[in-house]
Amino acid sequence: MSDSLSVAGSGGGREAVAAVWRIESARIVGALARYTGDFALAEDLAQEALAEALVSWPRDGVPHNPAGWLLTVGRRRAIDAFRRRSALDDRYAALAHELGEGGVASGAAPADPAREAEEMLWDPDRIDDDVLTLMFISCHPVLSREARVALTLRVVGGLTSDEIARALLVPTATAQARITRAKKTLAAARVPFAPPAAGERAERLGSVLSVIYVIFTEGSSASSGGEVIRFDLAGEAQRLARVLSRLVPDEPEVHGLLALLELTAARFPARTGPDGEPVLLEHQDRRRWDRAAIRRGRAALARAEKAGRGLGAYGLQAAIAECHAVAPSVEATNWDRIVLIYEALGRLAPSPVVDLNRAVAVSMARGPAAALPIVDALVSGGSLANSHLLPSVRGELLARLGRGDEARTEFEKAMSLCGNDRDRALLAGKRDALGQRDVLG
Template sequence: MADPTGREAVAAVWRIESARIVGALARYTGDFALAEDLAQEALAEALVSWPRDGVPHKPAGWLLTVGRRRAIDAFRRRSALDDRYASLAQDLGEGGAVTGSAPSDPVREAPDVLWDPDQIDDDVLALMFTSCHPVLSREARVALTLRVVGGLTSDEIARAFLVPTATVQARITRAKKTLGAARVPFRVPPPEERAERLGSVLSVVYLIFTEGSSASSGRELIRFDLAGEAQRLARILSRLMPDEPEVHGLLALLELTAARFPARTGPDGRPVLLEHQDRTRWDRAAIRRGRAALARAERAGRGLGAYGLQAAIAECHAVAASVDATDWERVVLIYEALGRLAPSPVVDLNRAVAVSMARGPAAALPIVDGLADAGQLAGSHLLPNVRGELLARLGRTDEARAELRRAAELCGNESERTVLERRLAELG
């Protein structure tokens, strides 16, 4: 009789071990695209076999064995006596015949697979660097990373970003073809390339978290699964690259930001602004983890990078008892440093908010007006939202209403739009 829990076991093992399996297959075959396909074939076979025959004693080893046998089949089809086939066959077997099928009894016959911790780390790190290679578009990097490192299905990625599954599948297929055409090697880049490539990896993890923490569209303000996946990737990266301060800076930023999630929405699911949040609901364990990661970044002695500085700002909020008790002058100083290190209109806009809290709305309005005059953030609801609040605090109610109305029109997230409309009603 089929075991319905077998499918649950497949999903659980895949989520935990998929990156290691794909990474190991990529190292064995030297072909990133083939490795991902082989891992998917092994997954499909497990979905049939495990509910029927039972879960193997070493489920990750079972998946890797099936993937490696599929690799041998693929190379056999290409060339019966190919050197890679001979090498793989020797590496696989301990006297057993090589066949194209999974073990007839996976519980008893799947061979032990020795997971060398150092090799696992290298494989997963190489997987992250490969899937985030600069030759790929930003959308392709995100989709491929969630697929091969995060273990998410195309359907899950599509739901997270509110795009059709076919779009995600096309991005992944195109990304693998691009990596193959560009002959991107599956390896951890050498030290002289690592700094540049690391920035791409961190950017992808941050993009995933940003979309999860403040969804750009849809009804939900927070997509917890997407934000949680980014945190998991950041934790993996911090373990794999313990000497990189900016890796710890990113992890600190994600932990400290996620710590506020429990208080960011009310019982009705609507957003709760920072000044109205119940800080007793903030996740203190996440705050401790975030502060520890930030301290680790600071101990490197090279100065904080862009993610570390953002984490330092998040720490100012995390340790303050209230909005009024926040050290806003320190927040302003950190934003100024961030603006010099990684200039962007969003940083300037956030600095304006901090200036308004530290020195009043009149001091902040010229910063926002400068962004508007320069045409910065023209299609975003953020700028008119901030400008509307500053004008409201200055008593310029008619102008404030016009700005907030424009912000509501531009806002793609239904929950955020509700807050803007409620604020408009208050000014009505």
């Protein structure tokens, strides 16, 4: 189904619809999925309600309870859908009774959705359950990572296919295909609209956290294109993490992820220069860091620590980000503590990226000679072979050790692997600086 926001409406009415949809879409889709028991149908019904709003609101004005209006229309469309499927079954009868629309089946005109919406009361507990369930389903293990990201941005984030395509740097048709395929996969796997069983909850929650982290990572360090930071994508991940922290307040790793995102985003204002070029940590003006975001991040980290079960992988990364956030300069940063946290993170969630970051911390704490063997082990092991990060770090270490020719080779390799225009220019600058030093020397 096409995105209603992309094809109809104009002016203030359309802007009101877009604003309400971005805030309330997850609640509306979740409620419709609960009522119908059909996740894919619920998303289509919500889109149909959205299309009707884009016609009605600019003409008749924005209703007093816009979210209730959209839900009422969506539920009516559900009745129509079930009627088309031989609608006198038990499910249709139950829905019609709940809406007080028994007359619809006999051909009576439906009531005004605005009047119904005025009387609709949203049960906060039920709404929260619906949104959390929606997150679990959007990030279901039967879906690929790409499908989870696209579906989460669509049904939980309320983004259109065009917005998702721009966010993921893919054609709109590709974004739409991922969403459609994801819904078909969920239907084929007969995934019910229900929270996971207690035994599956931790694993499924981990999938939700992973998707939010992937969205934020692509936003905070764009892998391709001409921008260093994708603020829209990173901001959406932060919003999803805040929603999740309210839905599951007793899960420390949820607060750990939120802390990591807040503390990382706090540095965004200083990470780019006037022309959008990247600014490395050692050159950033820390006065430009977002102190409110740092306070929010540290508060979230404190909540994660308060649980008393030890920090998880996201919490440990947040603790590292906190070390940077409280340090007055690169030189005054507690690099020894960062090394220790990376070592703990490597034991808890081993990965070559963690080892590479640990090597950077070791180089700051103990010098480049101590860090180079860690990086060389990653090279010999074939880890991160397609990432520009490994040769970039190795080039930096070699440059600091005075091995200019080898460093130049590494920077050129990193440039060939780097998909981001700004980062590639930064690497070229490092390579060229080596040449200048050779001439001067």
